[in-house]
Amino acid sequence: MTDPDRIWTEAAGRLRGEIGEGAFSSYIAPSAVRVDGSGQLILVTPTAYARDWVRKNALRRMNELWLGLDGLNRRLDVRCRAEMGSTPPASQVAAGRAPAHSGNVVSMPMATVAPVADGARAVRAAGLQERLTFDSFVEGQGNAFALAIARQAAAWADGHFNPIFFCGPYGYGKTHLLNAIAWEAQRLRPDAKVVYLTAERFLSTFVRAMQDRSTAAFKDSLRGADMLLIDDVQFVGGKASTQEELLSTLTALIEDGKKIVLSADKPPMALTEVEPRLRSHLASGLTCPVEPADRSLKLAVARNRIEALARLGVVSGEVRAEVLEHLVDRTPGSMRELEGAVNTLAAVAGARLSTLGLDETQALLGSALRGGPERRITVDEIQKTVAEHFTLKQADLLSERRTRSVARPRQIAMYLCKQHTTRSYPDIGRRFGGRDHTTVLHGVRKIEELMAQDDQIARDVEALTRKLRG
């Protein structure tokens, strides 16, 4: 056999039996095999997270299976979509159809569940926030797959995995997506009962129901749901009776073909405080990572937030690009911290926001967020900190050496100079051994690009930013 479509279908089918339905549907089913220009076979995963999982847990076995089937003795490599520079349409990712063929791309069919029953009266759950809708959610590289899946779930799509489990670090949009799904699903089916609650609320309501001896009413209220969304599932960890109740709620709803959407700060199998049987049920559908935002997504979210504040009349006009960039670069944490910084700037600058320059922004944010003017960071300090971080000498960064181990830290240092000082590209170039401004520009762009693709670079930049800020 030499046709990659057929080999992939066969190899993936065998792998499915070996790694189990949960892992298969999370990491293998949404992936596709592509043949690049040089004939190299590449398994393209939707996210960097899925790529790392496949690399660690399945690639060796996948290659064994592939080699056993392929008459051409080829090997599979694995990359994520961002590295391939293309995104298959969302409909192909979770369409619930037979294998979709697009050029030389093959994607696996998705599992299907029975369509939900209509009929129950709509119940709007407490705790939903009106502003958290698909309209206000900004798409970026780290959340495109999650957003596509969320839209499918909200549309009550038949090819819907059950449960869908969104996971990722705090503050990058899981609650936003669950809210958006709930609003949209309810809008599309006003008669359906859509129930959203946090795991903490699940826990406290259940405990109260046990004390009041009204657990039957509690069970009925959840089991009548056509769609149940539970946010921050990690908080049920450690409470045996609540976990048992959650498990029986989930199994009852899934058996009835009702939709379940969950979120947590980790993938199901990493929730070590959760009892193994519940964990395996949580992992039995689709695990969908929501990854940390890159700089361009943060900029878009900050811009969005300012527009929303302008619509509310809190600020007027637009904000200068360099002000927005400064705001994003001085807020290395999650979207939540970024929103806090935008709100703070809006509150202290008010109507003056649109006329603010960089220096004034620095001063305002410095005193508002730190209780004093922001500390100035110098080029020299950045060079020393970067050199130390990569166990180099400051002179190496200024030297002519072009080996990757020196060139990359040099580019990171240039990037940090652009972010944390007000120096121009030519000025930075002069301070890096008299380099041309185009070299600096290239270095800064390269690091921006790599931060979106390479977790290690993103972590290095974040750690250095923290060190520089003291």
Ligand SMILES: Nc1ncnc2c1ncn2[C@@H]1O[C@H](COP(=O)(O)OP(=O)(O)OP(=O)(O)O)[C@@H](O)[C@H]1O
């Ligand atoms: N892609 C996005 N577009 C617009 N706003 C976003 C986006 N991602 C996050 N936010 C905003 O950032 C804030 C934090 O997001 P959210 O509460 O959804 O995070 P989370 O992942 O659920 O965090 P936690 O695990 O702490 O509950 C929210 O105000 C949300 O609206």
